[in-house]
Amino acid sequence: MDINIPEVVAEMTEAFMRYEKALTTxxxxVLDELFHNSPLTLRYGVTENLHSYDEIRAFRAGRPSVGLEREIYNTRITTYGRDFATANTEFKRKNSTKTGRQSQTWIRTADGWRVVSAHVSLLEA
Structure with missing residues (x-):
C-alpha cells in the first residue's frame, strides 16, 4: 500500500481545509455534505456522542454560530492508498485557555472525500 501519495495528500488537504472553513464560518x-451519509458515520464531540449521519446533521442544525474562529496547528494528513485518509489537528479558540484535538477518518466516495468518523476533545491549558 502506498502511503502519502503526493497528489492524494493534496486532494485530502483541500477537502480538510474546506471542512475547516465551513466549520469556522x-x-x-458544506459540513453536512462532507460527512458520509450513512447510519454508520459517527462523531464524538466534547459534549455529545453522535451515532449516525442524521444525528450529526441534527446537531449541526442547532449548533451556535458565533465564537467559532480558531487557530489550527500540528495538522497531519495521512493517506493510505488512494481512497482512505486520516486528518488530525490541534486547535485553540480565541479567548480560551483550552486547547483541542480533532481526529477524522475520511474515505473517497463517488461524490468525493467524506468523513466517516470524527472525534473532538479539549485539554485544560
Missing amino acids: NDVA
Missing part, C-alpha cells in the same frame, strides 16, 4: 450545508 458555520456553513452547515
Whole structure:
C-alpha cells in the first residue's frame, strides 16, 4: 500500500481545509455534505456522542454560530492508498485557555472525500 501519495495528500488537504472553513464560518450545508451519509458515520464531540449521519446533521442544525474562529496547528494528513485518509489537528479558540484535538477518518466516495468518523476533545491549558 502506498502511503502519502503526493497528489492524494493534496486532494485530502483541500477537502480538510474546506471542512475547516465551513466549520469556522458555520456553513452547515458544506459540513453536512462532507460527512458520509450513512447510519454508520459517527462523531464524538466534547459534549455529545453522535451515532449516525442524521444525528450529526441534527446537531449541526442547532449548533451556535458565533465564537467559532480558531487557530489550527500540528495538522497531519495521512493517506493510505488512494481512497482512505486520516486528518488530525490541534486547535485553540480565541479567548480560551483550552486547547483541542480533532481526529477524522475520511474515505473517497463517488461524490468525493467524506468523513466517516470524527472525534473532538479539549485539554485544560
